[in-house]
Amino acid sequence: xxxxxxxxxxxxxxxxxxxxxxxxxxxxxxxxxxxxxxxxxxxxxxxxxxxxxxxxxxxxxxxxxxxxxxxxxxxxxxxxxxxxxxxxxxxxxxxxxxxxxxxxxxxxxxxxxxxxxxxxxxxxxxxxxxxxxxxxxxxxxxxxxxxxxxxxxxxxxxxxxxxxxxxxxxxxxxxxxxxxxxxxxxxxxxxxxxxxxxxxxxxxxxxxxxxxxxxxxxxxxxxxxxxxxxxxxxxxxxxxxxxxxxxxxxxxxxxxxxxxx
Numbered sequence: 001x002x003x004x005x006x007x008x009x010x011x012x013x014x015x016x017x018x019x020x021x022x023x024x025x026x027x028x029x030x031x032x033x034x035x036x037x038x039x040x041x042x043x044x045x046x047x048x049x050x051x052x053x054x055x056x057x058x059x060x061x062x063x064x065x066x067x068x069x070x071x072x073x074x075x076x077x078x079x080x081x082x083x084x085x086x087x088x089x090x091x092x093x094x095x096x097x098x099x100x101x102x103x104x105x106x107x108x109x110x111x112x113x114x115x116x117x118x119x120x121x122x123x124x125x126x127x128x129x130x131x132x133x134x135x136x137x138x139x140x141x142x143x144x145x146x147x148x149x150x151x152x153x154x155x156x157x158x159x160x161x162x163x164x165x166x167x168x169x170x171x172x173x174x175x176x177x178x179x180x181x182x183x184x185x186x187x188x189x190x191x192x193x194x195x196x197x198x199x200x201x202x203x204x205x206x207x208x209x210x211x212x213x214x215x216x217x218x219x220x221x222x223x224x225x226x227x228x229x230x231x232x233x234x235x236x237x238x239x240x241x242x243x244x245x246x247x248x249x250x251x252x253x254x255x256x257x258x259x260x261x
Contacts, residue, residue, distance in 0.1 A: 012098065012100060014170070015098065015169050015170035015171075016098060016170070017170075018170035018171065019093055019098070019169060019170040022170070022173070023091075023094070026175070028089050028091070028175075031087065031088055031089045031177075032088070032089050032090075032091055032094050033082055033083060033084045033085065033088040033089065033090055033178075035082070035083045036080070036081040036082050036083070037081050037083055037185065038081060039080060039081045039185065039187050041185070043185075043204055044183075044184070044185040044202035044203060044204060045202065045204075046202060046203045046204065046205055046206045046207070047200060047201075047202055048137075048138045048184060048200075048201040048202060048203045048207045049134050049135075049136075049137035049138035049139075049200065049201045049207075049211070050134060050137070050198065050199070050200040050201075051130050051131075051132075051133025051134045051136075051137065051198070051199050051200075052130070052196055052197065052198040052199075053126060053129065053130045053133070053158045053159060053196065053197050054158055054195060054196060055068075055069065055072070055126065055158075055190075055195040055196060055197055056156070056158060056195075058109050058153075064107070064108055064109055064118060064122070067106035067107055067108040067122065067123075068108040068109065068122050068123035069123070069190065069192050070105075070106055071099070071105050071106055071108055071121055071122060071123040071124060072123045072124070072126065072127055072190045072197060073190045073192070074104055074105060075096050075124055075127045075188075076127070076188045076189065076190050078095045078096050078097070079095055079096070079127075079131070079186060079188045080186075080187055080188045080189065081185065081186070081187065082095065082185070082186045083183055083184075083185055083186075084140075084178040084183060084184045084185075084186060085178065085183045086178055086179070086180060086181055086182065086183065087177065087178065087179070088177070088178055089143070089175060089176065089177045089178075090131075090135075090140075090174075090175065090176050090177075090178075090186065091173060091174075091175045092128050092131070092165075092167050092173055092174040092175070093167070093169055093170075093173050096124070096127075098169050099119075099120050099121025099124060099169060100120055100121075101120050105120045105121045106120065106122075107119060107120055107122060108120075108121065108122020108123050109122045109123075110122040110123070110124075110125065121169075124167055125148070125164075125165070125166055125167055126158060126197055127188070127197065128165040128166070128167040128174045129158070129159050129163070129164045129165050129166075130188070130197045130198070130199045131165070131174065131186075131188065131199045132145060132163065132164070132165035132174055133159070133163055133199065134186070134199040134200055134201050135176045135201075136163060136213055136237060136250065137201075137211055137213065138184070138201040138207075138211075139179075139180070139209060139211050139237070139239050139249060140176040140177060140178055140179065140180075140201075141176060141177040141178075141179050142175075142176055142250055143175040143176060143177055144173050144174065144175035145165050145174050145175075145176075145252075146165065146166045146167075146172040147162070147164055147165070147166060147233075147254035147255075147256065148164055148166045148256065149166075149256070149257055150228070150230070150256055150257050150258075150259040151228060151229075151230065151231060151256040151259065152228065152259055154228055160215050161215055161217065161231055161233045161254075161256065162215030162216075162233035162234070162235035162252070162254050163213070163215055163235060180203075182203055182204055182205060183203075183204065184201045184202065184203050185201070185202045185203075186199070186200075186201060187199070187200045187201075187202060188200075208241065208242055209239050209240060209241050209242075210239070210240040211237065211238070211239050211240075212237070212238045212240075212246075213235070213236070213237050213238075214235070214236050214238075215233055215234070215235040215236075216233065216234055217231050217232070217233050218232050218233065218234050218253070219231070219232035221255075221256075221257065221258050222258065223258050223259075224258055224259075224260040225260075226260070226261055227258055227259055227260040227261050228258065228259040228261065229258055230255070230256050230257045230258040230259070231254075231255070231256045232253060232254070232255050232256075233253065233254045233255075233256070234251070234252070234253050235250070235251065235252050235253075235254070236248060236250065236251045237249050237250035237251070
């Protein structure tokens with residue numbers, strides 16, 4: 001057996017072990033949501049929040065773009081229709097299997113250690129970012145989330161700075177909790193014709209609070225020669241219950257490091 005033939009299985013095994021240890025340390029166990037229901041159920045007919053992102057072709061290789069669409073559509077199958085009961089938790093890697101060829105994922109463009117490359121599961125960070133946008137706008141409790149380390153696409157990015165969610169199996173996850181007194185249904189659709197990803201939360205009753213989000217650049221980080229600048233961004237979420245003052249329910253500061261091209 002050559003060195004290259006055993007390195008990949010060993011790396012995947014290490015990632016699985018790391019992910020299992022992370023979940024054990026969290027101790028959420030039975031709190032994770034597991035039930036998926038048809039999205040046309042009349043039980044959840046009130047839109048609470050929605051986030052839609054454009055799916056852009058990042059590579060000149062058409063097969064990589066198609067692989068990315070396949071990866072995103074496969075991930076959506078594990079999420080679309082998920083019911084989040086009060087106090088239940090959504091974990092990205094709890095729902096979506098390890099992104100390997102054996103699990104049906106294909107090689108697509110992704111960011112690894114600040115460098116653009118290709119690997120199985122390319123495109124999943126757009127899924128997590130789109131979900132995060134819906135979770136933010138729906139006032140779910142954010143338990144774990146990481147921003148991307150660099151802003152590689154600049155003005156051509158598909159998300160608002162400060163409102164992205166990077167996921168790396170065994171390392172970076174997206175975990176949220178439903179603190180509302182009613183169950184919510186999570187929906188996720190990938191439109192391969194219109195090239196959009198749409199995540200939404202639906203409730204059995206209309207949402208009563210007014211939710212506002214604001215992300216602002218608080219510092220620009222100089223770009224290296226012929227590179228892309230970095231940013232420090234503050235994101236806040238304010239919630240205003242009926243006839244009550246606003247409440248700050250989420251605040252974070254993210255750093256996107258300068259990126260040499």
